[in-house]
Amino acid sequence: MNPQNIKSIRIRITHGTSAFTATLEGSPTAADFASMLPLSLTLEDYASQEKMVSLPRKLTTTGAPAGAAPVVADIAYYAPWNNLVIYYRDAPYAKGVIRLGRMDGGMSAWAKEGSMKVRIERVEN
Numbered sequence: 001m002n003p004q005n006i007k008s009i010r011i012r013i014t015h016g017t018s019a020f021t022a023t024l025e026g027s028p029t030a031a032d033f034a035s036m037l038p039l040s041l042t043l044e045d046y047a048s049q050e051k052m053v054s055l056p057r058k059l060t061t062t063g064a065p066a067g068a069a070p071v072v073a074d075i076a077y078y079a080p081w082n083n084l085v086i087y088y089r090d091a092p093y094a095k096g097v098i099r100l101g102r103m104d105g106g107m108s109a110w111a112k113e114g115s116m117k118v119r120i121e122r123v124e125n
Contacts, residue, residue, distance in 0.1 A: 008101075009034045010123035013086075015116050018109060021123065022075055024101035029077055032059045033084070033100055038121035041084070045113055049089035058082050061098060069093040073103040086110060 006026040011034070013020045024030040036056065043051035050070075061079050070076050070087045078085050080096040086103065088110040110116070 006031045011037065011101075012121055012123050013103075014119045014121075015109070020103060020105065020109075022101050022103045024075070025099065027064070027098075027100070028062045029059050029064050029098050030100040033077065034122060038119060040117070040119045043084075043086065043116045043118060045115070046085075047091075049091050050085050050087045051110055051116055052078070052083045052085045055082050055084050059098075064098040067093055067095040068097040068099050070097060070099065073107055074099055075101045075103060 006028065008026050009024040009030065011022050011024060013022065024034055039056075041053045043053045046052045059077050059079070068076065070085070070091045072087060072090055074087045076085045076087065077083070077098045077100055078094070078096055079098060085097075088107040
């Protein structure tokens with residue numbers, strides 16, 4: 001996968017009757033995640049700062065930074081646990097966090113305690 005040829009990808013995350021949009025970055029890890037879509041997943045609350053879920057398979061980490069300090073609305077991959085993570089609060093730098101993209105709009109719906117059943121799919125242009 002040549003990083004120069006990877007374009008950003010629009011996605012939609014549906015929870016119940018609510019739909020959220022996001023943009024995945026043009027990175028090999030984000031493109032690998034997009035290749036798995038559509039996915040139906042149940043995100044669990046973790047550390048009162050993020051929703052996370054284990055993915056069906058590991059993503060490539062080729063060319064990815066060693067870690068990141070995620071901020072509100074970041075979508076990331078936590079490589080050590082093979083988790084997709086959506087941050088609704090800022091988090092400190094952590095080794096193994098690879099930013100995949102960013103949610104559009106507010107994050108208040110994500111900050112509610114408990115799990116969220118979602119469907120994630122590509123938005124075709």
